[in-house]
Amino acid sequence: MTTTPRAVRRASPRARRTTAPQPDPAAPLLPSRDPVRMLDESGKRIPSEYAEPPGETLRELYRRMVIGRRFDVQATALTKQGRLAVYPSSRGQEACQVAGVMAVRPDDWVFPTYRESMALVSRGIDPVEVLTLLRGDWHCGYDPAALHTAPQCTPLATQTIHAAGVAYGEAYQGRDTVALAFIGDGATSEGDFHEGVNFAAVFRAPVVFFVQNNRYAISVPLSRQTAAPSLAYKGVGYGIACEQVDGNDPVAVLAVLNRAVEHARSGNGPFLVEAHTYRLEPHTNADDASRYRTMDEVEAWLGRDPIARLEAYLRGAGVLDDAAVEAVRAEAEAYAADLRERMNAEPTVDPMSLFDHVYATPTPQLLEQREQVRAELAAESEVES
């Protein structure tokens, strides 16, 4: 507070200059006060400063969300049948999973977590390759280098720094590639998240940090992760632009991510998006969610279904009709049937593969151990025959 008498202040040109409002340097970085929405819960359009993606894109978004959910339900069923060791479902998070990968180009890099199986199949990766990790035949079933898609990351938040590094490396080599890093609400508490955002900010690396705030980290609610007004504010202290969006509003999620990607690609540095959403299933099949949340809470979120919301909007806009909806449904069923059939075949895993990729060339000690295991297996099959 100034104690300078009013008359003196009025007389002093210097004082007058300082009274002119200075732009707040943090203001352009701040997220909207409330999550961005473009559709209300019944699917009616809400005016927004964000550009609505074209109808054809939204129809594709819808298609991939329907298939994505069917994939997720199928994976959960396969887990119950013992075909998968574990499955972390993203049912309820379809808008984020699908819009996330639709916002980027095939040559952009995606950094998924264990939660992102649906995002990966939406990116066009073979679902059997995606589920290899969870079926337990290898740690990563797809080719990350060819697909510009990092292996699904379990050590929380560690992938955010990799995303910063990839984005920096790509720019360094003259490419306009963007890196999209998925992360959960809980993982924003890890130090690595903060290092990743800061590195990207300092080096102006084109990264979009996409926080799916599904309200829980296993059993721990968001209130145990942050005292900030919302996770979207986490980028401001590092000097990067932030936004928050209704994560069950597919149109808004895609619109906001489109802007974030555009911002990063055109050299304005990283961007952080928080999507407010909800995981309908337990953390994984091994979790007992009744220990920490009520069915009422789950029911309430069932009423905010992102697929129903988009379908209602697109029907109203004349982009979807009964026939189109039925065609997508049938396509999703066929997709699930194919997956089921392929997953029911027992995979062949070559035991010798254990030794092949620890180093580019196996060490003499590994070759010795490989021989030992080969001899054991040979002796075993001799006993059996």
Add this chain to the structure above:
Amino acid sequence: MSAVTTTSVSMAKALNAALRDAMAADERVVVFGEDVGQLGGVFRITDGLLATYGEQRCFDTPLAEAGIVGFAVGMAMSGLRPVVEMQFDAFAYPAFEQITSHVAKLRNRTRGALGVPIVIRVPYAGGIGGVEHHCDSSEAYYAHTPGLKVVTPGCVEDAYSLLREAIDDPDPVVFLEPKKLYFTSAEASLPVTTPGFGRAVVRRPGRDATLIAYGPSVPVALEAAEAARDEGWDLEVIDLRTLVPFDDETVTASVRRTGRCVVVQEAQGFAGMGAEIAARVQERCFHSLHAPVLRVAGLDIPYPPPKLEHLHLPGVDRVLDAVARLQWDDQPDPRWVAA
């Protein structure tokens, strides 16, 4: 004294009882970590502690392992006795700097002025069909760090007693809980006091050779010793129980008697605990040994995916193969004889 009654108790329940009893005995004991409150831990080891002792003494933290351990350091400096949970072996790595640079060194740096009596509980090792990062055997990192005590129970009663002792210990303890033993049960009567830190225990006496095991490899060694009977070998099995401090006395006495020794560990073998044990045994028992000390260990590979883990884990057959190579005919191991 009333008659001792035993009931069937799982290792998970015994650990839970130890935490419960320690909290009742000493109000400085505080339990925290990820999902340890309302959920009771992903393995339910902290089940019911929040309900019994309240949010002040059992609570969930923000999801950050370096934060959890660093917070514990500060709390210990102020006089509390934090017991923290790392959710899985590989998820303790973010805390590695706090553990190695602070937890392990504070007493020494301050010439004894500042001890940090923290217990860091870590569910570890494999055999549960877990996907990557959920099955690491990380004991060697900790055992290699001076200033940390490293403890791992191989049976239900030790789970209780060693955890109580860890909480009472003036030094920081990395308490490694073999996940695959969590739901194995034994007849036990709690509370129970078993031999203290630095004491290995002979689980099965034998004359022909000594098997040395700890944590998840104890049941494997015992099973192998049973199977060896059919092949005419009478094997002694030692459960180390505490890797640091190490009980040279019990190990040395046994190997001097049997003259042969095999170390069984689940961790990858290279530069692991077994190497340390083998070195100590040959330093102390050279003139009693009839064969080199052998190691049966996991392969030197990152922990494999579920469908291949059986090839990695040292099982009874590998232990028996090693025992067979203990030069019973006084001939050198053919594998190492130059052609």
